[in-house]
Each structure stands twice: as structure tokens, then as C-alpha cells.
Amino acid sequence: MFDQFWTHLLLPVLYILAIVVPLILAVAMFVYWERKVIGWMHVRMGPNKIGPLGMLQAFADVVKLLIKEVILPTNSSKFLYYLAPMLALVPAFAAWAVVPFGEKMVLANVNAGVLYLLAMTSLGVYGIILAGWASNSRYALLGAMRSAAQVISYELAMGMSVVCVLVLTGSLNLTDIVHAQAGNKGFFDWYWLPLLPVFIIYFISGVAETNRAPFDVAEGESEIVAGFHVEYSGSAFAIFFLAEYASMILVSFLAAIFFMGGWLSPLQGWITADAPRWINWIWTGGFIWLFIKAFLFSFLFLWFRASFPRYRYDQIMRLGWKVFIPITIVWVFVAGLMKYYGWVTIGTGA
């Protein structure tokens, strides 16, 4: 009895906690890192008062947010107003179930993993749209409308670029996708090379999908204050914040998995030395590589934010529908040709 209880209930819960708790900590540190990086780019200090080098700033902010009152606007839809932050957070966390961190380091190694990811990321828009509607505020509704239209548009470009990966891999399983990028030509075996335009489109769509600068018209401060979460305060706002940053980190991890070989080493196949385990991950690959890649991608989010002015709304729509989607559709065809003529080889067998 206890055995079953352990393997079917307690162990999965522990696995889930082992992903979610570091994720929340990562979000906190990511916020700190963002403020620090943008500070440096603006020739400022960034947060530097709380804790060593200001590292505890994010935790201080979280404590502050949690002890603030959650204000309910008059004439707002109370149930939906409280439901919306959760609807934003749950898909952002649930998507992590299929993310493989390393060989066999995955919570759910499902065959329809990519589909599951698409399903979860498409659910996140409900939190935004409901937050905007339930707030009973014009700014919030405008932000929600912009955001929802943008997320739906860029989901298509994102989905089509993932289709290119699927064409080359022939599997919807994320672990298989990483395995297919193994080889002995180092980082030239990864999909970024044959799918270069699609790789760039995927990441830019990811930035747009998470409503980050320069695509952050959903919360354009100068126009609609803070967009869909303008009425939210305290812990409810913190949950939106958490969801946004968790999905940013998710997009970074997925870009690394789909196009940058996941946990594979960029030196794969070039070094075949025997070394102790703590050192040979450098060429045989390990979860540390995935984290390094994801860190670099998440750094790009911050770099974009500090570098680019905000896109205008109609330009965002044009970019998504008239530029990205046609390119990805063409590249699906190109990927099919590459697969058919065997220009791209899959796995270590090459």
C-alpha cells in the first residue's frame, strides 16, 4: 500500500517540487539579474543595497508584494478577477512537465510533448484576457486585447517553426528532438544551422509571445499604464509577474532544446578523452550545458529590452503575419527537402 502511495503520488509530487521551487527561485534571481544588467547598460548601479551586491532585492520585493492588500476594483467581476492570475500561472508552470533537463531528467517523457507544450502556451492567454476584462478598466481591457491578438498571431509563427524541427526529427518527443541533434560535428550538428531563419523567428516569436520588450505593447507604460494587470496589486500582481518570467525562462529553455541541442555539448564528437564524471560533461554533455544555453537566451531578453524601442502595434501584427509566417511556411518545405535528400542527418549514426 505504502509502496504504491510512494511511487504514484508522493514521488511525482516531489519531482514537481524539484522543478517548481528552483523555477521560482530562478525567477527571483532573473528579476534581480534583469535590473542589474539593464542598470549596467544604462550606466547605473542597479539594485545594490539589500544583501550582498543587492542579491536579496527580489526577495525583499516579493515580501513587500505579499504583505500588500489586493485591491478589488468596483464593479469588477470578483471571481474572474481572482481566477485570472492563476490561469496565467498554471500553464506557465505546467509546461515544464515535459521539458527534458538531461538524459532521463524529465518529469513526463510523453510522445506528444511538443503538442502538450503548444497546448499549454496557448492557454496562458486566458489569464491575460480575463484579467483585462474582469478589472472593469479601459486600460486593462485595451492591454488584454492587444496582448491576446499578439499572442495568438505569434503562436502561429512559433508553431510553424517548431514544425520545421518536427519535420527533421520525425518525433514530437522533446528527448528525441535532443537526441536527433547528437552527432560528431560539434555544435554544427544542431538544428540552428539547417533551420537558421526559423531559429531566429522562433526566438523573436518567443519574445513577442511573452509580451516582452520590444513587443510589450500589452503593457506599454506610456500609453496604457501597465496594460492588463494595471488594476492588480499585491500578491495577485506578483503572480502575473511570476508567470511572465517563468514563461520567459521556458522560452529560453525551449529555444535551447529545439535549436541548440538541449543538454548536448557544443564539443560533442571533437573530444573523446576519458575523464572523471565531473569533468567529462564538458564534451559528453550534461544538464549544465542546457542551463548555460538557457541562461544566454534569457540574457537576450534583457538585452533586447535595454536596446530596442517599442514596436508599434500594427508593425507587430505585420511582422508576425506578413513576414514570419510566410518565411516559416517556406522553411517547412525546405526542411522537408533537406530531410528527403538526406542533407541533414539525425543522431549519432551519422
Added chain:
Amino acid sequence: MNPQLIQLIMFYAFGAVAVGAALAVITLRNSVHAVLSLVLTFFSVACIWLLAEAEFLAIALIVVYVGAVMVLFLFVVMMLDIKMEQVREGFARYLPVGIIVALVMLAEMIGMIGVRAMGLHVMGEDPAAAAGLSNTAWLGHALYTQFLLPFEIAAIILTVGIVAAVALTLRHRGGVRHQSAAEQVAVDPRTRMRIVKMASETMPTETVPPVAPSQETSP
């Protein structure tokens, strides 16, 4: 607690949620709440399909209906601000038609359950299990080999539908000034701006003596 029992309990739980949410769709006064109940219905049905190991259909239902179609529904409902009282006025008028539709559906369902209860496999064995593939993989194989022509025809019909919808709604009104993002992006700086090259001016060799404070003060 054998897995089958858990599966049965989960089936009834999801089924109860689906039926409850479906009832809420037609009883709730607030149309946004009704749309959200419809979302919940789709979600519960997707869970039931997952239990039936039709994971591709289940996830496709969530991606297509919950993720895209219902969001647009929500858009429309939020924008239109429908007064439900007016919609409800025709209830008595449409009731006979509704009852007929409900009766036909009931008869069909009973017929289907009856066929299943007699142990007849109308659709045959589960082909995915027979081929030893996962549901998704088998669907892919079947769609792109056995059913390629119908699949392509469906794609063409959908494309025609999209083109028709765009053609019906796309209106070019004359005399309207609007921005063209394509033109704006294609702007060449050379047509907008002239860079003048000129020799740098040198400072006068004699340094200007500092202005005396007496001149600075105004009278």
C-alpha cells in the same frame, strides 16, 4: 486501489465536470461566464479523451478550440456586450425545435450505446494498438499515407475558406488616410536625409579673454 478503478473514478469526475459546465453554458446569465464554461467543457472532454488514450485528439482539441477558437469567442462576446435578456426572449418560440433536436440526439446516443453494449465493434479494433504505435504516430502515418488525398482536399477547402473570408471582409475605402507599415519599413534614409560633408572649422588662434564681470551685470 487498482489503476482501472482510479481511471473509472476519473472518468466520472471529468464527465460530471463536463456535463455541469455544459449546463452552465446555457444557464449562466453573464455571457462571458458562459463562454468560460464552454472552455471548461472542452477541457474536461479533452481529459476524457486522454483517458481513452486518444492523446493527439485531446491535445489538438485544447490547441485548436480552447487555445484559439474560444479566445476569439471571448473577444467577440467581450466586445459585443450582449444583453442576455433579449437573447432569452425567444426561448418559448424555439423550444419545440430544441426539443426535437434533443430527442434526435438522445435517440442517436441510445443507438450508439446499444450497439456498443451488444459487443459489436462497428469501427473495428483500435488500429493504433494493432500496429503497435502510439496514437499520435499512427494518426500521422494514416493521414499521410492512406488518407493523403482526403487530407489534402480538406486542406484546400480550408484554404479556400480562409481566402473567401478575407476577400469578403477586406474593403479598400477610397479617401482614407492610413499608415502602411510596409512602406514605412522600406524607407531608405537617403531619401529622407542629406548628409553634408564639410571641413571642420578651426578655433581662432587668439584665445578670447575672459569676460569681465562688470560687463555681465545688467544695468
